[in-house]
Amino acid sequence: EVQLVESGGGLVQPGRSLRLSCAASGFTFEDYAMHWVRQAPGKGLEWVSGITWNSGKIAYADSLEGRFTISRDNAKNSLYLQMNSLRAEDTALYFCTKDKGYSYGYIDCWGQGTLVTVSS
Amino acid sequence: QSALTQPRSVSGSPGQSVTISCTGTSSDVGGYNYVSWYQQHPGKAPKLMIYDVNQRPSGVPDRFSGSKSGNTASLTISGLQAEDEADYYCCSYAGSSYVFGTGTKVTVL
Numbered sequence: 001e002v003q004l005v006e007s008g009g010g011l012v013q014p015g016r017s018l019r020l021s022c023a024a025s026g027f028t029f030e031d032y033a034m035h036w037v038r039q040a041p042g043k044g045l046e047w048v049s050g051i052t053w054n055s056g057k058i059a060y061a062d063s064l065e066g067r068f069t070i071s072r073d074n075a076k077n078s079l080y081l082q083m084n085s086l087r088a089e090d091t092a093l094y095f096c097t098k099d100k101g102y103s104y105g106y107i108d109c110w111g112q113g114t115l116v117t118v119s120s
Numbered sequence: 121q122s123a124l125t126q127p128r129s130v131s132g133s134p135g136q137s138v139t140i141s142c143t144g145t146s147s148d149v150g151g152y153n154y155v156s157w158y159q160q161h162p163g164k165a166p167k168l169m170i171y172d173v174n175q176r177p178s179g180v181p182d183r184f185s186g187s188k189s190g191n192t193a194s195l196t197i198s199g200l201q202a203e204d205e206a207d208y209y210c211c212s213y214a215g216s217s218y219v220f221g222t223g224t225k226v227t228v229l
Contacts, residue, residue: 044223045166047211059217060217104213106168106213107158112165
């Protein structure tokens with residue numbers, strides 16, 4: 001069974017940094033692209049960033065303005081999101097998600113999310 | 121990367137059919153056959169219902185179907201059931217990213 005478990009969320013002040021992690025199990029992690037998707041309280045889903053199986057193709061939502069960095073460690077079956085210069089509008093539940101294949105196609109599995117709250 | 125446009129809400133009685141539209145551009149919905157649909161119940165993670173425009177994952181009832189014409193994709197739920205009441209989001213590949221729809225709340229009357 002595929003399992004994606006996010007961690008690292010919490011309350012952080014504006015302008016500070018936070019690093020999210022996602023531990024994957026139940027599938028061959030190195031064979032799949034992965035993504036982060038977020039959902040602000042009471043709002044819709046927003047794709048944040050994606051990374052292919054070998055980190056050869058990385059992309060970000062334009063709205064991030066270069067503040068976030070996605071990475072993965074296939075030896076540790078882990079996905080990461082480094083978030084810098086956090087703003088109030090980054091407050092959201094962040095989901096770790098798995099793609100259907102080694103590159104982009106569609107998201108087929110979701111974690112339960114980790115909540116990030118940016119507030120002073 | 122503008123969000124795809126969905127109606128805010130749709131409703132129907134049990135047994136009826138409802139259709140949710142998802143309108144994008146030639147750079148996303150119209151440009152690729154990579155449209156997927158997700159169901160989200162309150163407090164839960166989204167669940168994949170349709171992929172590649174009209175394909176159903178194993179375990180998803182055949183009451184759910186998808187289609188696409190030009191820049192607009194659609195999700196139809198036939199034989200509406202109480203458990204179908206949820207939020208639904210479309211999603212499209214957009215070249216080197218994904219873009220989600222604005223979301224539609226389906227209410228079973």
